[in-house]
Amino acid sequence: MANLELDDLEQLVAFEELGSFSKVARRFFVSTPTVTRAMARVEEGFGAALFDRDGNRATLSETGRVAVESARRVLREAASAVAEVQEFERGLTIINVASCAPAPLWELLPMLSRLYPGMSVTSCVRDTPGVEATLADGACDVAVLPYRPDAAQAPLSRRLLDEHLQLCVRSDHPLAGRESVALADLNGFNFLLGSDLGFWNRIVRDGLPASRFLVQDDSFSLTELIRTSSLPCFTTDVSLASRYRSIGEDRACVPIADPEVNVMFWLAGRDEEKVGRLFR
Numbered sequence: 338m339a340n341l342e343l344d345d346l347e348q349l350v351a352f353e354e355l356g357s358f359s360k361v362a363r364r365f366f367v368s369t370p371t372v373t374r375a376m377a378r379v380e381e382g383f384g385a386a387l388f389d390r391d392g393n394r395a396t397l398s399e400t401g402r403v404a405v406e407s408a409r410r411v412l413r414e415a416a417s418a419v420a421e422v423q424e425f426e427r428g429l430t431i432i433n434v435a436s437c438a439p440a441p442l443w444e445l446l447p448m449l450s451r452l453y454p455g456m457s458v459t460s461c462v463r464d465t466p467g468v469e470a471t472l473a474d475g476a477c478d479v480a481v482l483p484y485r486p487d488a489a490q491a492p493l494s495r496r497l498l499d500e501h502l503q504l505c506v507r508s509d510h511p512l513a514g515r516e517s518v519a520l521a522d523l524n525g526f527n528f529l530l531g532s533d534l535g536f537w538n539r540i541v542r543d544g545l546p547a548s549r550f551l552v553q554d555d556s557f558s559l560t561e562l563i564r565t566s567s568l569p570c571f572t573t574d575v576s577l578a579s580r581y582r583s584i585g586e587d588r589a590c591v592p593i594a595d596p597e598v599n600v601m602f603w604l605a606g607r608d609e610e611k612v613g614r615l616f617r
Contacts, residue, residue, distance in 0.1 A: 340382060341382040341408075346379065346412055350408050352376070356396075357394075358395065376395075383407075385404070386398060432459070432611070433459050433478050433479075434458060434461070434477060434481070435467070435468045435471040437536040438462065438600075440576060440602075441497055441602045443575070449479075462535045465535075468480050469482070475607070479606050480606070490605065491605030492609070493604075493606035493615075493616040494604060496603055498601075500599075501592060502571055502572075503571065503592050504571065504590065504592075505563065505571060505589070507567055507569075508589050512569075512591060513589040514589075517591060518593055519595055520541075520593065520595050520598070523544075523548065523569075523593075525548060526548055528545075528570055530551065530553070531552070531553055532553065533554075540597060541571065544597075572590060577590065
C-alpha cells in the first residue's frame, strides 16, 4: 500500500463537499489534472476504487464515502498531534503565571526575566479560586496566592511581598484626617475602581455591600478621574511606591485596618525542574 498524503486526503474530503475535481482544484489553487492525480494516489493508498466514473464525471462510490470518513479521522488525528507537540514545545519555552492581584506581577515578572532570560513569560490576573484552579490543573507554572499554600497544593512556595490597602480621598473628605479606617466606616460611600484587580475586587465589594463602584478599564482614565473627581478610591502601599506615585496634591491616603486587606502574597509552583530557581 502506498503512503497517504495529508494534502491528498484534504482534497478527497473537499471533493465530497464540492462534487467535482475542477471545483476542488479552484479551492486549492491547483490545476484539475493535479487533483485527478492526487485522487489516483488516494485510491492507490487505500487499495480500492473510490469513484464511480461516467465519462468525464466522477462521483464518490460507497467505498469512497467510507474513505472520506477515514480521511477526516486521519486529518483530525494529525491536527491533534501537531497541537500536542506545539503545546509541549510552548511548555518548554514559556512560563505561565497566574496572580490573584496585579501588584505582585510588578516584582515577579522582572524577576522571572532575570532568572530565565531565554524564556517567554505570560501572565494573567484572576480571583483566588481562579488562580487555585489554574494551579491545580497545571495551566500555570507559577501562581501568586494571598496565603501560604500547603505542600499538597504546591510543593514549591516562597513569600513574595506584603501589600496593604489604603483609602484614597480628597484632603477635605471627613475621613482624610484619620490615622486608619475600617471597611465598616466606608460602607455606603461610592468609589472609583479599576478593573482586573483579582481578589481585591471581591474583597471591597463584599466588604462594602452598600457602596457603588464606578469601574474604569483604562488605567489612564482612572488616574485622571482620581486627580479630578471628588469620589474616593483605593490604593496600596505597593502601588504608591511603584506605579502610581502621583495621586494629586489634594489627595490623602489612609490605611485600612481590617486584616483581610493587609495581605502577604506567596508564590506557588509544582515543577522544580522548570521554575525551581525562583524558589531558592
